[in-house]
């Protein structure tokens with residue numbers, strides 16, 4: 334059995350294109366493999382708290398010395414990491430906000446990239462002391478953009494701090510393979526936007542079928 338972790342980061346509800354795209358991917362997968370497990374975590378509607386100095390102190394406290402207050406503070410982080418640990422496939426629907434990820438998604442990342450839980454730190458490794466603890470996960474990034482041209486070689490490639498950033502941090506969460514499909518032109522509307530939606534929906538369903546067949 335494969336476990337899918339379905340994350341959505343848009344602050345919008347039904348109107349959200351990234352939610353429609355990630356929902357389409359997950360629905361297609363479940364038609365192919367109805368018995369697979371699905372965990373849903375709505376980051377956009379229920380944003381994780383930003384990390385704080387007391388949070389950092391708690392994560393660097395040995396587990397057997399944690400106070401009751403520290404244990405309570407770490408419950409959301411522990412919950413997100415437990416969900417992540419179960420996941421074979423991470424399906425992430427997210428908009429681009431100000432050329433990067435929404436702050437709620439960044440807060441989720443800060444809560445899950447945690448020493449001795451998702452990554453290990455060893456200065457014996459030289460200049461690259463961090464290594465992921467989890468391995469072999471597949472990440473499917475389903476993004477939405479008001480503008481366009483963020484793909485490699487596109488006119489806005491240099492302003493794309495969403496997909497490259499996600500690739501960098503998701504490596505430390507055990508992602509070994511990633512895929513990206515995006516909807517563009519949302520702020521322009523019109524035919525280019527409609528064509529972009531149709532193409533992304535078709536590609537998302539095809540990718541879901543291809544990955545489900547391999548699972």
Ligand SMILES: Cc1cc2nc3c(=O)[nH]c(=O)nc-3n(C[C@H](O)[C@H](O)[C@H](O)COP(=O)(O)O)c2cc1C
Nearest residue numbers: 343345349350351428429430431432477478479480
């Ligand atoms: C706060 C905010 C910031 C945005 N910043 C960008 C941006 O930097 N680049 C871009 O192409 N679109 C930007 N957009 C447009 C969104 O990416 C676009 O509306 C997208 O469809 C939103 O995703 P959703 O439909 O899943 O809610 C921004 C939208 C909002 C609300």
